[in-house]
Amino acid sequence: MSKLLHFCAEEVTRLFPPFLVHLEALKETMIEYSVKESIVQPVRQQLTVPNTADRFISMPACVPSRGVMGIKVICAVPSNKEKCLPTHLGCIQLYGLTGELLCQMDAEEITAKRTAICSALASKALANPDSKILAVIGAGVQAESHIQALSQLFNFSEIRVWNRTKSRAEKLVRELHDVGNFNLCVSDTVGSACSDADIVCTVTSSSEPVLFKDHVKPGAHVNVVGASSPTTREVGDDLMLSDNLVIVADCLNAIKLESGDVIQSGAAPHHELGHVLHFPLSRDPDQITLFKNLGLACQDVVTAHLIYKQYLSESTRS
Ligand SMILES: NC(=O)c1ccc[n+]([C@@H]2O[C@H](COP(=O)([O-])OP(=O)(O)OC[C@H]3O[C@@H](n4cnc5c(N)ncnc54)[C@H](O)[C@@H]3O)[C@@H](O)[C@H]2O)c1
Ligand SMILES: O=C(O)[C@@H]1CCCCN1
Incomplete structure (x- = not known):
């Protein structure tokens, strides 16, 4: 595997799609999921950390129309609020349909x-x-x-x-x-x-x-x-x-x-x-x-793909 491309929270913010582009992409995605039924997405797995309300959640989806699949792993830790830490922390891995890992990125803003x-x-x-x-x-x-x-x-x-x-x-x-x-x-x-x-x-x-x-x-x-x-x-x-x-x-x-x-x-x-x-x-x-x-x-995978495409377009220009 070549060197892993990782976008930290600040890079995700910089590469984030404009509101209307994001809105249109998610609208298309939800229609694709429900009407065209071309997105593959099982109900996510949620593990509860014993004796807490904290959850470790694994969310995979494959979006063939965009040539990507991916997974978000997110930890929902409500008690972090009292510690002034974020209550939802996670990471998204984005793959091409041939199985290569394209990048991973911080999931908080997404x-x-x-x-x-x-x-x-x-x-x-x-x-x-x-x-x-x-x-x-x-x-x-x-x-x-x-x-x-x-x-x-x-x-x-x-x-x-x-x-x-x-x-x-x-x-x-x-x-x-x-x-x-x-x-x-x-x-x-x-x-x-x-x-x-x-x-x-x-x-x-x-x-x-x-x-x-x-x-x-x-x-x-x-x-x-x-x-x-x-x-x-x-x-x-x-x-x-x-x-x-x-x-x-x-x-x-x-x-x-x-x-x-x-x-x-x-x-x-x-x-x-x-x-x-x-x-x-x-x-x-x-x-x-x-x-x-x-x-x-699928909402996470499509958003991550928009961020990855923005990165690619900037890399080609420079
Ligand atoms: N649907 C989704 O896709 C999605 C995505 C992210 C978060 N969430 C959920 O949305 C909720 C809010 O997420 P967030 O990121 O804003 O969390 P956050 O920790 O930033 O905010 C939580 C809010 O809930 C309030 N709260 C906590 N316990 C309460 C109670 N017993 N009664 C009334 N208010 C209470 C807190 O005061 C705070 O305003 C969470 O349940 C989270 O899991 C859903
Ligand atoms: O879809 C999500 O990202 C969140 C994770 C926390 C629980 C609710 N759903």
Whole structure:
């Protein structure tokens, strides 16, 4: 094997694709996964470190249309928060279809941004296009990436952040004060954050529900991003089992095995993201739509490939 090409976090940032290029690539990827069924991707393996909530997760995918396959290995370590360390650390290895290792790279920024872009794609397909109020429940890495991504697709007048520890929400609001032309503020309760909100994102490491039916107005769209194991929840049974709810998953095979909100409530997911991106869903204006965003390996592989291609184009020029 020739010398291993490794992109550290700073190089990933430098080589990262522009927002709209990334958005378009992930849209194509989700359609390819669900409609064309040409992507090979098993449900990921998750090992739980004994006596902790920490997980070691292995996520492979093969994307023949782009001539690549790869694997993300990611450690989700919620207790790192107290140690001021990142809670999601990982690495992606990218291979050509002949089996040669092309490169490997830090996965932190890729995980943050590709997840938010998938919520943004779901919101674009399912939410009111004139959505004015966004509520973000949680104030960590995903809260930031979701505010950044969704505010590029919607003309919000207000974005409200609620967090269990209020000072973290205040810090995030200070850091993002110049992201867009909207009022970015902290809410004292989940209820006040979500009151009249057109789009709600739950982006917490909670293991218990934080969002209930009374919080969400008819016609709103909800992106549920945390809770990716059978024992964890972000959403109450009352909302999960509401007659008025349409559930869309990034992957229907995975949601039945990984989503505590679906498994514990017994709710039935209805559609896959790639389908609703390809065949727009007609919906009753009072229906609530819920996108369960688990995160898929093909999103990581395609993003890593864009980064690798940017590296190649720079190397050819120099
Ligand atoms: N769907 C995906 O593809 C994907 C990708 C990355 C992360 N995630 C998940 O999204 C969630 C957030 O990830 P992150 O990177 O922002 O993590 P983070 O550690 O940066 O932030 C976690 C947030 O959750 C809040 N929180 C923790 N426990 C809580 C509780 N009991 N009640 C309410 N809030 C609580 C914290 O205050 C913090 O705001 C995690 O569950 C993570 O595993 C999903
Ligand atoms: O798809 C991902 O990258 C994340 C890893 C942590 C758990 C939730 N999903």
